[in-house]
Amino acid sequence: MNIFRFAGDMSHVVSILVLLLRLRSSKSAVGISLKTQELFLIVFVTRYLDLFTTFYSLYNSFMKVAYIASTTYIIWMIRFQEPYKSKYDASQDSFLHIKFAVAPCAGLALFACLVKGELSPIDILWTFSIFLEALAIVPQLFVLQRYREVENLTGHYVFFLGAYRGLYILNWVYRSYYEQFYRHNWLVYVSGAVQTALYVDFFYYYVVSKYYGGKLTLPT
Amino acid sequence: GAAAAAKDEL
Numbered sequence: 001m002n003i004f005r006f007a008g009d010m011s012h013v014v015s016i017l018v019l020l021l022r023l024r025s026s027k028s029a030v031g032i033s034l035k036t037q038e039l040f041l042i043v044f045v046t047r048y049l050d051l052f053t054t055f056y057s058l059y060n061s062f063m064k065v066a067y068i069a070s071t072t073y074i075i076w077m078i079r080f081q082e083p084y085k086s087k088y089d090a091s092q093d094s095f096l097h098i099k100f101a102v103a104p105c106a107g108l109a110l111f112a113c114l115v116k117g118e119l120s121p122i123d124i125l126w127t128f129s130i131f132l133e134a135l136a137i138v139p140q141l142f143v144l145q146r147y148r149e150v151e152n153l154t155g156h157y158v159f160f161l162g163a164y165r166g167l168y169i170l171n172w173v174y175r176s177y178y179e180q181f182y183r184h185n186w187l188v189y190v191s192g193a194v195q196t197a198l199y200v201d202f203f204y205y206y207v208v209s210k211y212y213g214g215k216l217t218l219p220t
Numbered sequence: 221g222a223a224a225a226a227k228d229e230l
Contacts, residue, residue, distance in 0.1 A: 005229065009230055012230070050227065054227075056228045060228065060230070063230050064230065067230070126227070168229070171229070172226070182225065183225040184225055185225035185226045188225065188226045
């Protein structure tokens with residue numbers, strides 16, 4: 001564990017807590033993409049299958065369960081709990097049907113694992129989750145574009161979610177530099193870079209709006 | 221042993 005990875009995990013935790021706070025305080029899911037949450041749940045469920053096969057640490061196991069539980073709760077809240085259910089506007093969260101993200105990532109993961117010769121289902125699903133996570137934020141970014149003006153807590157939720165994987169990139173640099181036996185996984189680096197790159201323009205408008213004060217508004 | 225690349229991460 002290193003400071004970058006810990007900061008990244010804490011950023012991810014903060015993002016989930018801020019999203020929960022935002023849902024509770026605004027009593028609606030307007031401006032929040034349910035699709036993004038569902039994609040993240042698929043990411044966690046396919047990535048953390050080793051929960052049952054490999055024990056790394058209490059922290060690692062606890063966080064995996066916490067991510068799956070919190071994301072499941074958020075999806076349940078928006079889908080089934082009032083007032084979120086009646087206020088959720090699926091037509092505003094219509095970009096990127098889940099299958100159009102899942103299918104290419106599944107194909108790419110299968111291909112990558114064939115090339116690498118790692119054919120265990122756990123490895124293939126793990127690789128699939130690495131690719132899928134890069135796309136998971138796309139529906140949320142489109143919902144932000146739709147509503148243009150970004151509500152304060154929603155802005156923080158997206159910012160910390162983007163910062164988490166950006167900090168992981170620093171963690172990979174650190175590990176490749178300091179850990180003698182660390183084996184590189186270029187698929188993870190590329191996917192993490194693409195994922196973080198998708199946030200770049202949001203980061204820009206977020207930082208500018210925080211620096212100059214005023215509302216966070218995204219250009220059309 | 222060789223830390224399984226990124227498998228021990230979240």
